[in-house]
Amino acid sequence: MAFKGVFSDDFYNAIHVLPASIAVAGPTGTGTLTGTQLTGALEVDIAVGNGASSAQTYTTDTAVNIIAALNNALATAYKQGLSAFAASVNPPTAGLPNLFNLSWTVTIENQGTTAASALAAGTGVTIAAVNAGMTATAIALGAPNAPVATRYVVTVTSPTTVTFTRVQ
Numbered sequence: 062m063a064f065k066g067v068f069s070d071d072f073y074n075a076i077h078v079l080p081a082s083i084a085v086a087g088p089t090g091t092g093t094l095t096g097t098q099l100t101g102a103l104e105v106d107i108a109v110g111n112g113a114s115s116a117q118t119y120t121t122d123t124a125v126n127i128i129a130a131l132n133n134a135l136a137t138a139y140k141q142g143l144s145a146f147a148a149s150v151n152p153p154t155a156g157l158p159n160l161f162n163l164s165w166t167v168t169i170e171n172q173g174t175t176a177a178s179a180l181a182a183g184t185g186v187t188i189a190a191v192n193a194g195m196t197a198t199a200i201a202l203g204a205p206n207a208p209v210a211t212r213y214v215v216t217v218t219s220p221t222t223v224t225f226t227r228v229q
Contacts, residue, residue, distance in 0.1 A: 075104075075139070076135070079101060079102050079135065079138050080104060080138075081102065081103050081104065082103065082104040082106065083101050083102040083104075085098045085107050085108070087107040088117075088143060089109070089110065089206050090113050090117055091117070092120070094107060094109075094119055094121050095122050096130030097130045097134075099122065100130045100165070100169055101134045103165050104165065104166045104167075105168070107167065107169050109169055109170065109171060109172060110171045112172065113178075114173065115226045116178050117178040117179075119179070119181070120181040120183055121182040121223075124183065124184065124222050125184075126214075127223050128217055128221075132160065144180070156181075161220075162216060163211070164217070164227075166214055166226070168211070168212045169213070169220040170201055170211075171200045171210075178199075179200060180198045180199075180225070182198075182201055185223065186224070187223070187225070188225045188228065190227040191226055191227060198229075199211075208217075212228050212229035214226045214228055228229040
């Protein structure tokens with residue numbers, strides 16, 4: 062596709078300038094999932110654990126850092142896509158649209174940890190579950206070399222808050 066047309070989803074929904082999905086390596090033991098690891102695509106798959114033999118706790122970065130990393134990823138992708146615009150089509154004059162209510166999915170894959178692990182919220186981050194029967198923070202147990210995925214819908218809820226809602 063040589064040029065984007067006059068109608069472009071990224072004008073109205075900034076997340077569409079990012080790749081559909083990416084895979085990243087997270088901490089192999091208890092540690093922080095950085096804003097850069099948690100953002101960068103419509104679907105982010107993070108591998109954690111790497112066969113750790115005991116329960117691990119993975120903490121999200123702060124909401125402010127997650128939002129900053131998201132903004133950086135969007136700005137970079139948007140800038141790289143400008144050359145694809147037709148000569149008569151200009152980017153929005155205000156730059157990137159507001160990030161409020163922007164959402165994407167994050168899948169955390171427990172790579173063979175032999176004990177249940179947990180996801181803890183960084184400052185400004187809320188972790189919830191889509192229904193009462195699902196533990197919001199537990200990352201599923203996986204046998205060695207059989208990763209088990211836990212999926213969250215991540216939403217920017219204010220300039221300083223982010224919500225992770227477990228859906229799987």
